Amino acid sequence: MGEQGSSSSLPPSSSLQPGNTSTEVIIPAPLKFPISNIKNLIPHPLTIDNYAIWRIQVLQQVTANNYAGHLTGAVPPPPDVTSPEHASWLLVDSNLISALFATISPSILPYVITASTAQEVWTTLERRLQPTSRSRVIQLKNELHHIQLKNLSMQQYLTQIKNIVDNISASGSKLDPEDIVHYILNGLPATYNSFNTYMRTSPLPADLDSLYSLLCSEEIHANQDNQRENSTDQTAFYSNPNNPQRSSQQKRYIKNKGNPTYPSSPNPP
Numbered sequence: 001m002g003e004q005g006s007s008s009s010l011p012p013s014s015s016l017q018p019g020n021t022s023t024e025v026i027i028p029a030p031l032k033f034p035i036s037n038i039k040n041l042i043p044h045p046l047t048i049d050n051y052a053i054w055r056i057q058v059l060q061q062v063t064a065n066n067y068a069g070h071l072t073g074a075v076p077p078p079p080d081v082t083s084p085e086h087a088s089w090l091l092v093d094s095n096l097i098s099a100l101f102a103t104i105s106p107s108i109l110p111y112v113i114t115a116s117t118a119q120e121v122w123t124t125l126e127r128r129l130q131p132t133s134r135s136r137v138i139q140l141k142n143e144l145h146h147i148q149l150k151n152l153s154m155q156q157y158l159t160q161i162k163n164i165v166d167n168i169s170a171s172g173s174k175l176d177p178e179d180i181v182h183y184i185l186n187g188l189p190a191t192y193n194s195f196n197t198y199m200r201t202s203p204l205p206a207d208l209d210s211l212y213s214l215l216c217s218e219e220i221h222a223n224q225d226n227q228r229e230n231s232t233d234q235t236a237f238y239s240n241p242n243n244p245q246r247s248s249q250q251k252r253y254i255k256n257k258g259n260p261t262y263p264s265s266p267n268p269p
Helices: 030-035 049-066 068-072 083-102 117-144 154-170 175-188 190-201 209-237 244-257
Strands: none
Touching: 030 068, 030 083, 049 117, 049 154, 068 083, 068 117, 068 190, 083 117, 083 154, 117 154, 117 175, 154 175, 154 244, 175 209, 190 209
C-alpha cells in the first residue's frame, strides 16, 4: 500500500471545526479504530524477545490505515508550524505515539518515553532491539542444536522443540522444515537408530506433522518392546536352576511344606 503524503494525512474538511482556531482539529476517522482497539489488534506487549513479530503487527495496522509514513519518516511534519496542516499532522502523530506506548511493556517503555515523534519511537526501538533479536536467534538455534530426548516423553520432547522454533520465528528468523527434522532426529537416543536411518534414507521428505505422528507411534512400540524384554528377563531369571535366589526360595518353600503351620482354632466357649 502506498505511503500517505503530508496533504493526504489531513482529516476531511468537515472534521475541522468551523469558527475555531486552526489547531482545533479532531482525530481522522481512519485512525480512530486502530487507536481505540490497539490492545485487541496487538494483544502481546513488546518485550525484548518479540520485537520482530510486534514490528510486523504494528506495521500491518498503520499501513492498512495509511499512516505508516509517520513511523518510517515518509510523511514528515509540514514546515509551517502555524498551519492547519501541521496541527493535523501533530494530532495524528501524537495519537500514534500513544498507541505505540500502549503496546510496549514497562521494561521497554523507558527507552522511548521521551520521544517527541512516532518516527523517533520507531527508530529508537529498531536500533535498540534488532541486535538483541539477532542474539536471541543465535541462542535459540544453539539450544535447538543440543536438545536431547533423554528422559522426556516424546510429546514433551517435540513440544520443547516446537516452542524453540516458535520463539525463533517470533525473533524474526525462519527455519527450513528439513532443518527442523534434522534437529529432531539428532536428539534421539540409540534405541531409535533404525527409525533414524529409515527417515534419513527415505526418498520422500517427511513433513513435520507426519514425523510427529511417526515418532509417537515409534515410542509406543519401543515401550512395548522394553516391557516384553523385561518380562522375558524376569522369567529366565527365576527359571534358572543355578539362580541362588531361586534356590533359597525353594528351600524355604520345602521347609514350610514339611512343617506346615495353621492358624490356631478359636477357644471353645
